[in-house]
Amino acid sequence: MTALSEYERLEASGLWRASPDAQRVDVYVSLGDATLTILDRREQPLTHWSLAAIARANPGKRPALYHPDGDAGETLELGEDASEVIDAIERLRAAVDRARPHPGRLRLVMFLGSLAAVAALATLWLPGALRDHATKVLPQVKREEIGDDLRRHIERVTGPACDTPDGRRALTALADRLPAGDDPGTLDVMRDGVKGAVALPGKTILLDRALVEDYEEPDVLAGYIVEQRLRADVHDPIDALLQHAGTWDSIRLLTTGELTEDVLADYARHLLTRTEEPLPDETLLNGFASWSVRSTPYAYALDVTGESTLGLIEADPFASEAPPPILSDADWLRLQGICGG
Template sequence: MTALTEFQRLEAQGVWRETPETRQREVIVSLGEATLTLMDPRTDKPLSHWSLPAVTRLNPGRTPALYTPSTGEPDETVEIDDPLMIEAIERVQRAIATHRAKPRRLRGAATVLAVLLMLVGLIFWLPDALVRHAAQIAPPAQKRTIGLAVLSDMEAAAGPVCRRVSGQQVLDWFTPPFVGADSLVQVVPGPLNGARRLPGDLYVLGEDLLAASPGPEAAAGHLLSARLAQDDDQVTLDALRHAGLMTALRLMTLGTLPQGAMKGYGESLLAQPLPRPDLAVLPAAFAERDLSTEPFARSIDPTGTTVLPLIEADPTRAGTPARDLLTDEQWLALQQICAG
């Protein structure tokens, strides 16, 4: 520090008292980088060493200046009347204090920054973490409620769910091997180009797929593909992210879904491409269910160009017989699910 360098060889006369009971004696006060050394003027023998940061002036503003090496009882004191030495001691002490204050300020700034970062992290991380937690702990009935709310919003653009009893009975009978025994499959009149999974093991098919297919194999393939593309927790999380934090909190605390929580979400899903799994995993899943991959592949690309690996991996080509999913009468009933 500049102050220490400037005064490192400064000396002055002083009057030292070792204890209140001893008599005063003249000494030479020598200013070092961080110490005051009191020396016998006859022998230059050091009598006492004081740490400058601990030196306290007992009579600020008065001369001679009276110093003690501690803030407790001033047992040891020294009087100095040399103005240059007094100024030097004051400047060196200020320099030391400033040097000490900088780390404290840096620590304070670092603490404030850490707190701010924590607050920012909580603001941006906590809401999504709570929504994730709500999606994970939601029981099947709650997820189904969310899925039905999404489907209800979807009906505004895709048309009301087709309710013909005979067609729904066929749908309920042949779809469990592809989507699970507890799943619910619904058909809407609007085009979906396949099947989409909603929360609560709810699946939606478009009537366009049923009308354009020669049999139920393509519909079965799309349902299986939708199941493999996303799990129930993921589609529930996506729906709750749309609904927002307050909906997630209400779902966790009260177990109810606010009316209109999924408004706009079903329609936005219709504008998005259908999620599809890696085509490489499909042949094995189709083979496990004795289902041909070709009708599914041709429904995606009638030319077969973009789905050729899926067609070539058709398990029926390897000699595995395809299962008969429906009779002609059942298939006709399914195709007419939206009629009347």
């Protein structure tokens, strides 16, 4: 990041808003060699922005208002006392504009911001470290875009998701009951081609219709959702994609913000055919306890004899007491009919 070498480790105060309906928060801003870190007043990191993917909402005005490129809902306001940081960011934005080969694309998504890191990683570090860097700096809006692209390829095999108004409302209620952190994400029931459940980047989970049609209660379906939530926490879906694609595609994502259609199509096929290693019982049981879901129905769905899943059955966190309902009986019946019976 030669354009900003004299600005490394600058710090300033600012006002940060996580979303349009959130309150503004007093924060510290730390400018590094590739990222801008936003910290709370206890100096705990709240988020990281790639320096090469920062957009300005009010050019030439003070206080300066910034947001991640492609996500205007999250904002950072820097006042006159942050003039050095503002000048540094503006120099980088000007450098990105000069270097961008294709007008209209995402601002080379992390190219200048990650150039020094990519060079070091490519020559000195293992491919895993390169994937880790790409995964950490990728904005949420780009994760969702990649998830949508993968879904487009998956639906060429599975067809579109099942959808009825009543079923969609039931799925929304289920997503609210089993959120990914504070985000319910998106749940969809696929008519064919999905085994169990598949998690995509951007907190979307595709579900096998058998999970809603072949069981009398929603506990098995909830178990598969919890398992995919946990798997995404253990192994980031973007990292899993890049591990499958290879080192050069990690570099491509860092420098252009794009993955080729061939890579996406190949990984979509992989998601539909892969056999995943089971998560440790302790991880699963902690997840079932956190989301207040019984583990026994899920265990018997995996192995009808219960022999290979005995740990999930014997240590069920709700063996002696019922957790809050997964869905109302009416919503469960609506969800069971989402694919038309």
